[in-house]
Amino acid sequence: MKKIMKLFLLLMITSSGFAQNQQQSSGPNEYNVPVEYYTLDNGLKVILSPDETAPTAIVAVYYNIGFRIEPKDRTGFAHLFEHMMFQGSQNLGKMEFIKLVQENGGVLNGSTRFDFTNYFEIVPANKLETMLWAEADRMRGLDITQENLTNQQGVVKNEVKVNVLNQPYGGFPWLDMPQYANTNWYNAHNFYGDLEDLDAATLEDVESFFNTYYSPNNAALAVVGDFDMEKAKQWIKEYFGDIPAADLPKKPDISEPRQEKEKQFVKNDSLANKPAMAIAYHMPERNTPEYYAMGLLNQILVQGDNALLQKKLVDELGYTSNVSGGINYLGNMFNYNGPMQFMFNFTYDNETSKEQVVTAVDEVMNNLKITPEMLDNAIVKMRSQLYDDLGGTFGLGRADLLATFALFDDDPARINELEGEFKKVTPELMNKTVSEYLRRSNRTILTVNPLLANNENPN
Incomplete structure (x- = not known):
């Protein structure tokens, strides 16, 4: 993933400013981002926002699952699963998703946050359909094997050791502070994952997690850039429309009491x-x-x-x-x-x-x-x-x-x-x-x- 990150950082450095051709409906000093929003029959939320200032397109899939509500005794599981999403799907083998994006002149990444896990690709505008197909392919089904799970458990544990355990100020304060400031377990556990919990994850855990949280009715798809609206809608319906929805569990109470003492x-x-x-x-x-x-x-x-x-x-x-x-x-x-x-x-x-x-x-x-x-x-x-x-x-x-x-x-x-x-x-x-x-x-x-x-x- 180092090559991906280098390309991503390069894009950040060379990125253009906010699109200059935005409609100025609210006055000369206010922006108006074009937004078309609808939901597929299976519950997938779709947001389209055209911008012709550069011949690029962004496909961003956000799943409504993050660190905060991962299973108890499986700390770090949401992050572990982010890695699993690059291990192959029905039509793309292990790491072939990354290869597909790079060979089409694009960059990609994924991340796990408090309340979502996201995946995105930035590609030449004429490759939008390819990226929509690829994202739909892994939403439809992953290649969940014990080999892939064991491999990624090792990768994530090594990441914890390198970025937190063996690093000065490791985890300070982004990982540490929530554990000290909060009282509710969902907000206060080790989001990166305890090594024992990472080892304890089973193949059944992964399959259940995917079937529950990586469903279209728990996701949003945003497409931003230079694209034809009607073609984009057609492709989205074709590739995502028949992915079955899932029964989503009731979300846990993540509220925090009012703090009364320093x-x-x-x-x-x-x-x-x-x-x-x-x-x-x-x-x-x-x-x-x-x-x-x-x-x-x-x-x-x-x-x-x-x-x-x-x-x-x-x-x-x-x-x-x-x-x-x-x-x-x-x-x-x-x-x-x-x-x-x-x-x-x-x-x-x-x-x-x-x-x-x-x-x-x-x-x-x-x-x-x-x-x-x-x-x-x-x-x-x-x-x-x-x-x-x-x-x-x-x-x-x-x-x-x-x-x-x-x-x-x-x-x-x-x-x-x-x-x-x-x-x-x-x-x-x-x-x-x-x-x-x-x-x-x-x-x-x-x-x-x-x-x-x-x-x-x-x-």
Whole structure:
């Protein structure tokens, strides 16, 4: 997969901006993404969004299954299954899907997130039909064998060892924080997978998981790019239309109780050379006014050189060289569907104490009062970020929002309402959101303690 990732990163670097020929129905400064949305008889949600600015097409299939609701005692299973999807289907042998895309001049990838698993291909526009056929072929049925399962169990376990267990700051904070900040198992277990659980997965587990969650009535198909609408509809019906639907289980309760007391934890790390800190606050419920207010507070506190935490911790005190963070470390503030944290993290000098750092953060938080000017600047930054997301990687960001809004809200057209929702936010709402969600009792602090060679503990 290294070659795929290199090509994907190249596309990210060379990607064009947001399509310049979008209709301007809402005014000269607002975008309007074309959206045609319908559902096949088997339940597959289909979103078509044409864009003629480049002769490319994106096929993105999103399944409504992610880390959050994978089976208990099978941690990491959703991610393991992502790997299984490249092991062969009815008409394509092992790894032939990848070969098909690359030989047709395209790139591809897949990922597992909190609430979905996705697969996408970016190809020359004249190869759209081929990609639709290929995605339908593996939705119709995988080549599920013990050999493939055993092989991918080894691949995923090695990935865990390389990316988490044997890496300084491995899993910090994206994998660690949900386990500390949340209380509900579905939100708080090891999403990457415990090695014992990965070993315990059986062929029957894989078959059951596929037949249940990889069904058309648990999926959304987004097509973005330069294509003929009627031909695309014809191909989608031909290749996906007769795939049988499945009986979907009732989704578990993934809600989190209101946090009433600050939590603090320390993670020892023998490979780290500096202490690190992550601070997370539980988010408001998705799509509420406070949710959009938190999106703007993220811009004020963390994003960019003028962010308040950056100015305090980097420019004024020199405790760290950079503060990073945001809402949903495995995506963006839009593509999740459950409890989430607003979080920021940084490393800091061994000579600086944890207490000094927390005191500095508290100074920013305790003095945070949003003015109209601060709000206006945050909206400008958010709008810029949103346009980057929509136009990046030949429209992949657009496909992502269309597919997730179809899965989570049954309303992909809400992609055109986002800017308006942010503009509804007032300074009064912002300050109310600060009081309720950026309170100390709503936060979790996780510190990485480097185990220095001389056994000194800097904190």
